[in-house]
Amino acid sequence: MEMETVETPEDLLAKQHRKEKKDLQAKIQSMKNAVPKNDKKRRKQMTEEIAKLEADLNQKHEEELKHLKSANDTKEKEVVNGVETLKIEDGEQDESKQPKVTKAQKRRDKKAAQEKEREDRIAEAEVQNLQGVRHQEGLKLAQKLAQQQLQIKEVSSDGHCMYRAIEDQLAQQSQIGSNMSVIELRSRTAEYMRSHVDDFLPFLTNPNTGDIYTTDEFEKYCSEVENTAAWGGQLELRALTQILHKPIEVIQADSPTIKIGEEYESKPITLVYMHHAYGLGEHYNSVERLKDPANVEDS
Structure with a gap:
């Protein structure tokens, strides 16, 4: 009859570590598969995330x-009168002799633990996002834009962002007005809305009462x-079409493109509206000419 092999704490810990490393490698491979090779920015972010996961x-x-080593060093087993007892090192015999942890140190330790937990949650959320709705939205938008x-x-x-x-x-189109800054765009938008109250006021309601905005x-x-x-x-986009005398089109992943200011025949301003971008949710981006993936990889 064969004797049953008893696994030591060291064996069990080594087995656990091998499993965790194997699981991490599977997660990393999934992350790599989820990011297109020609998306340099996201692949850079992914590389940083992977490095952090491995380091953690x-x-x-x-x-x-x-x-585990500390536990083995400070506690030894000995046999006294045929009875196995636990020998405790001198340093453990009198807890009152141990240096006390100050309240300030406890607060620092607690804060560090909370920060570490927060970073772990962010890293995990980013991994999930690579396979979740944000990633799927990005793929659909990339296909539409292509x-x-x-x-x-x-x-x-x-x-x-808008x-x-x-x-x-405007800067890409390099036409009159292309040097307008965000500050000027905001100022011109507010000015136009104030001077065309009847075109905008009926669409603004108090979220608490449902009533149309007062003048104030x-x-x-x-x-x-x-x-x-x-x-x-x-x-605001409606106001901007009138200010710039340009149509504006807003491309979305799961909805038809919104077109505003179609009465103007000049080259449209094209925006991308994302429902699941970053941690803030909704977000506008600009667009640019599609780059050759081969050139992106070589650069």
Whole structure:
């Protein structure tokens, strides 16, 4: 009869570490498969995320090994009168002799643990996003844009994204007005809305009462358009078509393209509207001519 092999704590920990490394490699391979090779920016982000995941796992394994070694070093078994007892090192006999952890140190340790947990959640969320709705939305948009030989050109997600995207489009077209800044675009939009109240006021309602904005509420709305990072929408786009004398088209992943200002025949300003971009949710981006994937890989 064969004797049953008893696994030591070291064996069990080594087995656990091998499994965790194997699971991480599978996750990394899934991440690589989810990002197109010609998307340099996202592949760079992915590489950074992978490096962080690997570093975190290595640090976790090192800490677990140190903890196990420490436990083995400080506790030894001995037999007294035929009875197996636990021998405790002198350092453990009197806890009162151990240096006390200050409240400030406890707060720092707690804060560090919370920050580590937050970073882990962000990293995990990013992995999920690569396979989730954000990634799927990006693929659909890329396919739609490719039909027009276009691709997304990202702008900052700081509340000014719609105006930044329009600023970029005007600069690309290099026509009159192409030097208009975000500040000027916001100012001109608020000015136009104030001077055409009847075209905009009926579409603005108080979210609490459902009533159409009062004159004061409308002025506050226009002031926020002009002076804050308030997000822009279709009302502001309607004003901008009149200001720029250009049509504006907004491409979405799962909805038909929105076209505003079709009465103008000049080259349209093209924006991309994303429902699941970044942690903020909705976001506008600009577009640019589609680059040759071979050139992107070589650059």
